[in-house]
Amino acid sequence: MASYAMEDFVGNGVLKGQLPKLLEEGWDDVPTLKDALEIRSYLHDRALMQYADIFEASGKSLPELLNLSTGDLSSQFGMKRGHMARFKDRTSACSDPMPKSDTLTARNNSSIPSRNNSIYKSYTSIKSTKMQSVRSSLSRTGANKSLEQSLADFKIKDGYTFKGIVAAGPAVPRVCGCIQAPPVNEKVAPYSAIENISIQKLTPEYKIGMERLVKTKTPPMKALELWRESPAVLLCIRRPGCIMCRAEAHQLYAKKPIFDALGIQLFAVLHEYIESEVKDFWPRYWGGVVVYDQGMEFFKALGGGKLLKDKFLSGFLLNPRAIANYKRARTLGVEQNFKGEGEIKGGLFIVGRGRSGIAYQFIERNFGDWAPLAEVIEICTQLQDQQRDQSETIKTSQE
Numbered sequence: 001m002a003s004y005a006m007e008d009f010v011g012n013g014v015l016k017g018q019l020p021k022l023l024e025e026g027w028d029d030v031p032t033l034k035d036a037l038e039i040r041s042y043l044h045d046r047a048l049m050q051y052a053d054i055f056e057a058s059g060k061s062l063p064e065l066l067n068l069s070t071g072d073l074s075s076q077f078g079m080k081r082g083h084m085a086r087f088k089d090r091t092s093a094c095s096d097p098m099p100k101s102d103t104l105t106a107r108n109n110s111s112i113p114s115r116n117n118s119i120y121k122s123y124t125s126i127k128s129t130k131m132q133s134v135r136s137s138l139s140r141t142g143a144n145k146s147l148e149q150s151l152a153d154f155k156i157k158d159g160y161t162f163k164g165i166v167a168a169g170p171a172v173p174r175v176c177g178c179i180q181a182p183p184v185n186e187k188v189a190p191y192s193a194i195e196n197i198s199i200q201k202l203t204p205e206y207k208i209g210m211e212r213l214v215k216t217k218t219p220p221m222k223a224l225e226l227w228r229e230s231p232a233v234l235l236c237i238r239r240p241g242c243i244m245c246r247a248e249a250h251q252l253y254a255k256k257p258i259f260d261a262l263g264i265q266l267f268a269v270l271h272e273y274i275e276s277e278v279k280d281f282w283p284r285y286w287g288g289v290v291v292y293d294q295g296m297e298f299f300k301a302l303g304g305g306k307l308l309k310d311k312f313l314s315g316f317l318l319n320p321r322a323i324a325n326y327k328r329a330r331t332l333g334v335e336q337n338f339k340g341e342g343e344i345k346g347g348l349f350i351v352g353r354g355r356s357g358i359a360y361q362f363i364e365r366n367f368g369d370w371a372p373l374a375e376v377i378e379i380c381t382q383l384q385d386q387q388r389d390q391s392e393t394i395k396t397s398q399e
Helices: 006-010 016-024 030-034 038-045 049-058 062-066 070-077 081-088 118-135 147-152 243-253 256-262 275-281 297-302 312-317 320-330 373-398
Strands: 166-168 198-203 232-237 265-270 289-292 347-351 358-363
Touching: 006 016, 006 030, 030 038, 030 256, 038 049, 038 062, 049 070, 070 081, 232 243, 232 297, 243 265, 243 320, 243 373, 256 265, 256 373, 297 347, 297 358, 312 320, 347 373, 358 373
Parallel strands: 166 358, 232 265, 265 289
Antiparallel strands: 198 289, 232 347, 347 358
């Protein structure tokens, strides 16, 4: 899977000489820069960045490259057969299909997020400003698809069953029903269970040229400080070396420009600190801040006060859903290892600004279950709408 380190993305091609200008104009992270770069964006999504420099040097456009025969790709660029199939596949490598049956709705949920274009307006403003400044620096830029189409990919379609503020994957029968899936708590975790959790920042948000890892650990802090000023998405990672955890982190961070436009911060939460594992995970699979929850309190909150665990045999080898999740991650070209504790289930929280509470949580019932991106973005859009309405109300009352 392609790395989120800017140096790896830029490589030694035509972008290298333009890097200072790109940084000056605010193109300082890979997800944002990808919006303007057609060939590298396409290759990055398919974990084929080893061909980026040679493709650029050929002077061919992406459509021209896609129309080449497999023989030409092999003879001109040395592309391997397995890589050709991935290159020719024009469908999204980070799609996240979720069956309609994968539903668990909380008792306290009473409304569906509003369907509006506030995300479109925010993202369009940010992107158009940056695009105007960078076009003069780059002779060959472009988007593989329009902004409207990109956002349409994450719009909750008609007929989609909204999961509510608590969601989890399905309880798939194992061994013909002889083994039952572990139960999950259907109630949202109380806000008091997470606000005072003691955490420690292990990495900053990645920017080009910075150290790959914080050399000196920061002092412990309360989790509330993460979302005191703006809402946050907290991805609770079961194990940073896990192929499925890496794939989920990568596909979530790929949408950083959308979350930036919504004013949403992104954090990865680990329950175990192994320095070599953090170095392998950040920024290759996750370029955002990584925090350490030594007491595993976020993970306990996902489990209703206790850790949600599963055995490798019953939870993975005998679980068809987990096997399907593993195969999905493998198609993205993710590397893996088996270091660290891997039986504690993770999940995801979306927390509102200040003490406004938990807006959404997703529980990893089966190994490798992902929170649906469409739903995560929809909830974040709703949070932005609420903040805007509150600001307008305060402004009106002061006039």
